[in-house]
Amino acid sequence: MTRRGPSTELIHHPFRAPDGWDAVPVPVHKASTMLFKDTAQLNTPRTRDGISYRYGLPGTPTTYTLAARIATLEHAEHCVLTPSGLAAITLTSLAFLAPGDEVLLPDNAYGQNRHISNGLLRRLGIAHRFYDPLDVPAFEAMLSDRTKLVWLEAAGSVTLEFPDLIGLLRACRARGVRTALDNTWGAGLAFNAFDLLPDREPGFGADLSMQALTKYASGGADVLMGAVCTRDIALHRELVAMHENLGYGLGQNDVEAVLRGLPTIALRYRAQDAATRDLARWMQGRPEVARVFHPALPGSPGHEHWRALTTEAGCLFAALFKPAYAPARLDAFVDALTCFGIGYSWAGPMSLAVPHEMSRSRSLGLSWTAEEGGTLVRFAIGLEEVEDLRADLAQAFEVLSR
The missing domain is CATH 3.40.640.10 (Type I PLP-dependent aspartate aminotransferase-like (Major domain))
Structure with a gap:
């Protein structure tokens, strides 16, 4: 058989993995064109x-x-x-x-x-x-x-x-x-x-x-x-x-x-859930914070509905800071964090913090009053050690209080 040119030989190369070959990772099939047998x-x-x-x-x-x-x-x-x-x-x-x-x-x-x-x-x-x-x-x-x-x-x-x-x-x-x-x-x-x-x-x-x-x-x-x-x-x-x-x-x-x-989704979900509850409860005790939003915390809006369906609560909580702390000061608080990245999304390995002005993203008003609180910061807890995250939050509170 006459040998075909190198491009033709490479495109039509006959080697295939044997039937029954298997491994733990799923094979990655990249294709735009798929071939039909006839x-x-x-x-x-x-x-x-x-x-x-x-x-x-x-x-x-x-x-x-x-x-x-x-x-x-x-x-x-x-x-x-x-x-x-x-x-x-x-x-x-x-x-x-x-x-x-x-x-x-x-x-x-x-x-x-x-x-x-x-x-x-x-x-x-x-x-x-x-x-x-x-x-x-x-x-x-x-x-x-x-x-x-x-x-x-x-x-x-x-x-x-x-x-x-x-x-x-x-x-x-x-x-x-x-x-x-x-x-x-x-x-x-x-x-x-x-x-x-x-x-x-x-x-x-x-x-x-x-x-x-x-x-x-x-x-x-x-x-x-x-x-x-x-x-x-x-x-x-x-x-x-x-x-x-x-x-x-x-x-x-x-x-x-x-x-x-x-x-690893279930392992990560439960590990982040446990860390988040720990930090959310700790945040409730801070004098700078008016309210903490987390479904597993009694008093958080809808807690009773959460409790009727599940015992798990994921990696998110939000802290509403007292009105005395202006948005610019909350920005300084977030900027002072070193274990928390500043960015959207969540459920990744790194913890995140983002301040929110909620009045711009609600049509029916807010479930809290201006007297109760001001700026809200949402925290997404990653996979760092809880003690390190707590220490980081504590030092950022010192910046907030200056």
């Missing part, structure tokens, strides 16, 4: 259920392995992956809303979900309103024939109020309104989004659960990714169709990174 396979209609080995954009075996594992984590049957948590929110809203519809969001929703509703969805003729996640009767009164999707978030963004999920879901089920839970905080570990009352009402839960896999699933603060899970094949097919229309694709090295982080 034209009959090429012309076979593609599946409607999301797994398609026809082109690299929907996914590769690596992608679908991660999707299956996230579905298991979330106690779901189906999962669609997206390039970020925000992309997962956008996918969900666009898949289930049309011009003339209305979506309801909790007033403490993730800020980018608010921006999508105020911007993209408004331009598409989709209305939105915000509701108090702790006031079920008022929420129930808002539901109308136009309401086609309700976003839930547990716990709420930044201030971590824990909603009355059971009451909100009952109201939605009574009206036949679809529900989507931002479950990034719970990560599929704190509670089962699809089965909140397993002993009393099996299967009572949200219709859809999304996560920013950027957070706990990755754990490395180095990947952007999201997921939307469901137990309903019809809903999954609608997500898959919109996913295809949006052209969402994932880098396979990012998928590999999340697959690598996933086996």
Whole structure:
């Protein structure tokens, strides 16, 4: 046989790993073009259920392995992956809303979900309103024939109020309104989004659960990714169709990174949870602090709803400082921290601190008064030693008091 040119030989090289070869890490399959064994396979209609080995954009075996594992984590049957948590929110809203519809969001929703509703969805003729996640009767009164999707978030963004999920879901089920839970905080570990009352009402839960896999699933603060899970094949097919229309694709090295982080998610979640409770309780005793928001602390908004569903609480807490401390002084407090980075996101190895001016991100007012407190700082606790974090906070309080 005449030897072909080097480029041809390298492109069509016959070596393949033997059948049955296996290892602990999931193989990383990078592909845009996927090959068919013949034209009959090429012309076979593609599946409607999301797994398609026809082109690299929907996914590769690596992608679908991660999707299956996230579905298991979330106690779901189906999962669609997206390039970020925000992309997962956008996918969900666009898949289930049309011009003339209305979506309801909790007033403490993730800020980018608010921006999508105020911007993209408004331009598409989709209305939105915000509701108090702790006031079920008022929420129930808002539901109308136009309401086609309700976003839930547990716990709420930044201030971590824990909603009355059971009451909100009952109201939605009574009206036949679809529900989507931002479950990034719970990560599929704190509670089962699809089965909140397993002993009393099996299967009572949200219709859809999304996560920013950027957070706990990755754990490395180095990947952007999201997921939307469901137990309903019809809903999954609608997500898959919109996913295809949006052209969402994932880098396979990012998928590999999340697959690598996933086996330690429960260990990290519980370790960060324990450290966060320790520091949140300590922060309650500081004279500079008016209030600490953390679902596991009695008195934190929605604590009783949290206690009814779970015993786990993740890596976040927020401290509301007394009005005597102006925003500029709180900035100096955050700047003085040495074990805490200044940056968004959470659930990575490094602890983070960010000051927030909450009046700019609420539509219904705040659950505290100006007399009670001023600027709020949200803390995300990483994997450092608790004693080091506490000492760092203590020295920053000295800067605050100067």
